[in-house]
Amino acid sequence: MLEIKNVTVKFGGLTAVKNMSMTIEKGKIHSLIGPNGAGKTTLFNVITGVVKPVSGEVIFQGKNLLKVKPEEIIYKGITRTFQNLQLFNFLNVYENIYSGIVHNFNGDIIQLINGKSKSFEKDIRDKILGIAELLGIKNRLSSYPTQLSYGILKRIEIARAIVSEPKIILFDEPAAGLNTEETNEIEDIFKLINKKREITILLVEHDMSLVMNISDKITVMSFGEKIAEGTPDEIANNEEVIKVYLGENENA
Ligand SMILES: Nc1ncnc2c1ncn2[C@@H]1O[C@H](COP(=O)(O)OP(=O)(O)O)[C@@H](O)[C@H]1O
Ligand SMILES: [Mg+2]
Structure with a gap:
């Protein structure tokens, strides 16, 4: 449904996203995780057209999104929420x-x-x-x-976000600032909108229990690059992921 191919983003001398590729399949809940500064939000900004990559492609339902104006992305069936409530x-x-x-x-x-x-x-x-x-x-x-x-x-x-009847929603850290009970409610809501409204979900989130509970697939980024991808079980047991992210998370 949504395909990110070899995307590289630079801010001046800094490479925020480096040769990043991932495919989000229709009807799935796909999470994107990684340490702060890994390039997750920047990738969202590329998908929604507000940041232009120096190279790479973003294909949504067979169409090149990089040719679509940011204000028209929503007509393609893509919406997002922000890290801070707006x-x-x-x-x-x-x-x-x-x-x-x-x-x-x-x-x-x-x-x-x-x-x-x-x-x-x-x-x-x-x-x-x-x-x-x-x-x-x-x-x-x-x-x-x-x-x-x-x-x-x-x-x-x-x-x-769902009133526009999107095909896919990008959530940027939706559980940030929520307590355990509220996070559980959000988890139920994601399952509901995914199953009942058939909305595909791309989720950036630090709350690992939420990510592990609801994801069909997880992609892990570190320093702008993809370091792992797989099912929640595969990611929870991936040594490099534990080293660069999950281990650090446990100590926090
Ligand atoms: N508009 C910008 N201008 C300059 N640097 C930026 C900008 N947006 C993000 N960055 C930098 O790009 C890197 C990736 O940031 P970001 O995508 O926000 O990471 P994440 O969401 O994974 O925490 C960071 O080093 C960040 O400081
Ligand atoms: Mg971010």
Whole structure:
């Protein structure tokens, strides 16, 4: 579904990503792990078009993503969340989720000309209510972000990401700042949106129990390069991974 081929990214003299390749298969939960500074977020930025690699290719459903403008990536069915929450505090929860809707303008204009905007509006409302129900935030729709716990805000962010009906979502450290209970909730939500909404997930995350529990496949990066790839079991027992990452994580 999404293929990263020999991607290299440089920031001045620093090579942040070096000849990186990985393939994310449709319907899977694929995690990308590695120490801070390994190049994980930079790779997300390449996929979403905000960072241009010096070489390499990114192919999504047979199309070269590097030719797509960053603001148009979302029309291809790719969304992401950020390391820091980016919700609007002046909008309520319903409106925040609504802000994730991507309009297919051709479709909209035809709807309006035919006087169907009312049913179109209802479709959107039903869609938002359905997602809010799925994520357990239906009773928070009229609250404002500043009134809610961090765990709930994370769910709102996920709701906003899936309201555009993406084919794949890139999550950058979604469990950062969450307690164990909230992390377990996020784990359930990922399983739900993966299975029920058939959304492929690419996950960057430091919480190893979350990664090991939900990943079909794990890719490990260190200093911009891929050092290992495999199932959770294979990665947990890979000596180099333990040396450069998992060991360090245990001591932390
Ligand atoms: N916009 C940027 N300009 C310069 N250097 C950057 C930029 N973004 C990231 N880097 C550097 O690239 C390397 C990889 O960073 P990043 O992709 O954020 O790593 P990770 O997400 O794995 O922690 C780091 O050395 C970081 O300092
Ligand atoms: Mg990062």
